[in-house]
Amino acid sequence: MPGNKKKVSNKFGLPPGTLIHIGEKKVEKPKITVIDYNESVFQEKEVESVEECLPYKDKPTTTWINIDGLHQVETIEKIGNYFNLHPLLLEDILNTNQRPKMEEYENYLFIVFKMLYLSEQGEGIIYEQISLILSENCVISFQEREGDVFNIIRERLRAGKGRTRKMGADYLTYSLIDATVDAYFTVLEKIGERIEETEDAVVRNPTMEIVHKIHNLKRELIYLRKSIWPLRDVINLLERSETPLVKESTELYFRDVYDHTFRAVDTLETYRDMVAGMLEIYISSVSNKMNEIMKVLTIIATIFIPLTFIAGVYGMNFKFMPEIQWHWGYFASLFLMAVVGITMIFYFKKKKWL
Numbered sequence: 001m002p003g004n005k006k007k008v009s010n011k012f013g014l015p016p017g018t019l020i021h022i023g024e025k026k027v028e029k030p031k032i033t034v035i036d037y038n039e040s041v042f043q044e045k046e047v048e049s050v051e052e053c054l055p056y057k058d059k060p061t062t063t064w065i066n067i068d069g070l071h072q073v074e075t076i077e078k079i080g081n082y083f084n085l086h087p088l089l090l091e092d093i094l095n096t097n098q099r100p101k102m103e104e105y106e107n108y109l110f111i112v113f114k115m116l117y118l119s120e121q122g123e124g125i126i127y128e129q130i131s132l133i134l135s136e137n138c139v140i141s142f143q144e145r146e147g148d149v150f151n152i153i154r155e156r157l158r159a160g161k162g163r164t165r166k167m168g169a170d171y172l173t174y175s176l177i178d179a180t181v182d183a184y185f186t187v188l189e190k191i192g193e194r195i196e197e198t199e200d201a202v203v204r205n206p207t208m209e210i211v212h213k214i215h216n217l218k219r220e221l222i223y224l225r226k227s228i229w230p231l232r233d234v235i236n237l238l239e240r241s242e243t244p245l246v247k248e249s250t251e252l253y254f255r256d257v258y259d260h261t262f263r264a265v266d267t268l269e270t271y272r273d274m275v276a277g278m279l280e281i282y283i284s285s286v287s288n289k290m291n292e293i294m295k296v297l298t299i300i301a302t303i304f305i306p307l308t309f310i311a312g313v314y315g316m317n318f319k320f321m322p323e324i325q326w327h328w329g330y331f332a333s334l335f336l337m338a339v340v341g342i343t344m345i346f347y348f349k350k351k352k353w354l
Helices: 050-058 073-082 087-094 152-161 169-204 208-240 249-313 331-351
Strands: 031-037 042-047 062-068 100-103 107-116 126-132 139-143
Touching: 031 050, 031 152, 042 050, 042 152, 050 062, 050 073, 062 073, 062 169, 073 087, 087 107, 087 126, 100 139, 100 208, 107 208, 126 169, 126 208, 139 169, 152 331, 169 208, 169 249, 208 249, 249 331
Parallel strands: 062 139
Antiparallel strands: 031 042, 031 062, 100 107, 107 126, 126 139
């Protein structure tokens, strides 16, 4: 599960707009890349400083500026000054505990959402906050670490395939959100496989280790819900917003990604119900297993009750017990015990208790 080395409590008492990075330092040095394009022109480069991004501010082409690494507050503050971003917006960028949301300013839109993808081993889930600034011809994205699910967008831009090079910054924003939502399904498929494996293990061999797995799944699904559910409202706002930054031709694409988000939420709710029912299955399985054990022990005890009675009678050692002096008395009592025991076993089988 994701955790932060720097806590939100570090900001208590500070004035609004104070820039403090709340989150884990995930890269040594922030990396800034710039992609500038239109239908006939494409340029991609990595810049060393924020100042090198300034020439792209008012260009008629579409520009995508991506910053990997948020821990250097000075870099974020410079970007805010150069692009006239509100201090409260910069504060939200640096706080990586934000809930997915959209805020509309005079000349730009601010969008926050969570990017989820599988680790290189394919077992763990990487959670990362993405902040987007959408202006007329520019998109600025802020990420916590290097590495994301946007490589497919970069490849399309480099190859000049699809609509991205022909459309504006609003379509690029849609493409980034759509790639993020598509990655949700990869994560949900992995979660679904783990749920199926755990469900089979619960029925086959319920142990305390399975209980820990169930609780881990519950915690993971809670965090996934917090990350995915609010994005549906964000996309709905983008689709219905009257801002001139989102063209009417792009609203249809946002409607499509809204449907994808709805499907992801629906899948997530199904998984939550399955995990919630899994604990009940575990309790039922343990109870059934205990009942089977108690049934076997009860049958064994029931069989030995008459045998113990016979052994107890002939163990009283009274002087005038007639069978005590009989030469075959010992073997006869053993034979009687065997007959009684076998008869009871057959009776239990007939009743289908065994």
